[in-house]
Amino acid sequence: MSSIGTGYDLSASTYSPDGRIFQIEYANKAVENAGTVIGIRTKDGVILAAQKLLDSKLLVSGTAKRILTADMHIGMASAGLRADGKHLQTRAREECKNYRDNYMSPIPLKHLSDRLGSYLNAYTLYSSVRPFGISTVISSCDKNGPQLYAIEPSGLYWGYQATAIGKGKQLAQTELEKLNFDELSMRQAVFEAARIIHLVHDPTKDKGFELEISWIGKDSQYKHVHVPAQLYDEANELGKTQAESGRMQE
Numbered sequence: 001m002s003s004i005g006t007g008y009d010l011s012a013s014t015y016s017p018d019g020r021i022f023q024i025e026y027a028n029k030a031v032e033n034a035g036t037v038i039g040i041r042t043k044d045g046v047i048l049a050a051q052k053l054l055d056s057k058l059l060v061s062g063t064a065k066r067i068l069t070a071d072m073h074i075g076m077a078s079a080g081l082r083a084d085g086k087h088l089q090t091r092a093r094e095e096c097k098n099y100r101d102n103y104m105s106p107i108p109l110k111h112l113s114d115r116l117g118s119y120l121n122a123y124t125l126y127s128s129v130r131p132f133g134i135s136t137v138i139s140s141c142d143k144n145g146p147q148l149y150a151i152e153p154s155g156l157y158w159g160y161q162a163t164a165i166g167k168g169k170q171l172a173q174t175e176l177e178k179l180n181f182d183e184l185s186m187r188q189a190v191f192e193a194a195r196i197i198h199l200v201h202d203p204t205k206d207k208g209f210e211l212e213i214s215w216i217g218k219d220s221q222y223k224h225v226h227v228p229a230q231l232y233d234e235a236n237e238l239g240k241t242q243a244e245s246g247r248m249q250e
Contacts, residue, residue: 011127023131024124027080027153030133034079035209036168036200037066038176039137040193041148041161045186045217046139049193050077051166051201052210067214067226071096073106073140075214075224079166080134080153088136091119109140113149113157121155135165139224141217168200175199186219190227194239201243211236 008014009022016022035051050066067077068085070092078085095115099107116136123129136151150165151157161181164172175196184192190213197211213232216224226232 012124012129012131013127021124024154027131027133028135031080031135031153031165032167032169034081034166035066036164036166036172036197037077037079037137038164038172038193038196039077039139039148039150039160039162040176040179040184040189041139041146041181042184042186042189042217043182044146045141045189045215045219046075046146046148047186047189047193048075048077048137048139048212048214049190049197050079050212051168051197052212053206054208054210057208061210065212067212069224070112070138071100071106072223073142073216074109074112074138075140075216076136076138077212077214078134078136080132084132084134085136088116088120088132088134092116092138106142108142108144109138109147109149110159112140113138113151113159117151117155117157119155120151120153124154137163137165139216141222146217164196167206168197171200172196186215186217187231190215190231191235191238194235195242196239198239198243211239 008016012023035053037050040047048067052066068089070076070089095112096107120132124131131153138149140147148160149157150160150163162176179192193213201209214224214226
């Protein structure tokens with residue numbers, strides 16, 4: 001019974017006999033079925049890239065964005081249930097505002113990660129709520145330099161040089177491990193991010209997708225914004241070409 005969750009998956013506060021909490025595992029499964037999101041921390045900034053799967057051909061380009069802004073100096077991208085990601089963005093904005101009101105300075109990313117992690121963890125403790133069906137990558141570049149964190153549905157959070165979440169996580173992490181982050185510029189990271197997102201997409205099995213890329217650092221005046229249109233078009237086309245070339249070689 002415990003191996004399939006029957007009887008033990010009705011509450012996030014119920015453990016199975018072998019010590020598992022199935023609702024958290026279900027939340028992780030929602031993340032694994034979502035479009036890939038990657039984050040890359042370079043020597044002078046951080047890049048976020050998201051694979052926004054298109055559920056309908058009628059969707060207007062640029063809507064329902066996966067990469068959101070929590071504060072001027074903080075970006076975030078979630079893989080999983082979009083509504084949960086939007087709710088976490090609202091919570092992150094509240095935390096940023098409260099910290100600024102109390103301390104008269106922008107919130108450090110580590111503090112925000114800790115607060116959001118605690119918030120997500122609270123939704124795994126009671127039978128009256130369910131865990132968030134998302135993992136979230138958040139980025140910042142301030143006086144402490146470029147920073148990148150990822151928060152899991154359980155509330156655990158980790159600092160990363162680069163990370164990937166979502167459907168293509170394994171292949172994306174393999175590609176990220178090949179990069180030299182100490183020498184990588186923000187512009188170069190944009191092209192690498194586009195290449196990896198296109199590489200993990202399987203056109204024969206997956207739906208169509210729209211690529212999103214944002215950055216924060218020296219090239220963006222230390223504000224979280226989507227990359228300029230010209231750079232985006234170049235990276236998107238080159239990433240598509242390199243991914244197709246890589247598949248042909250395989």
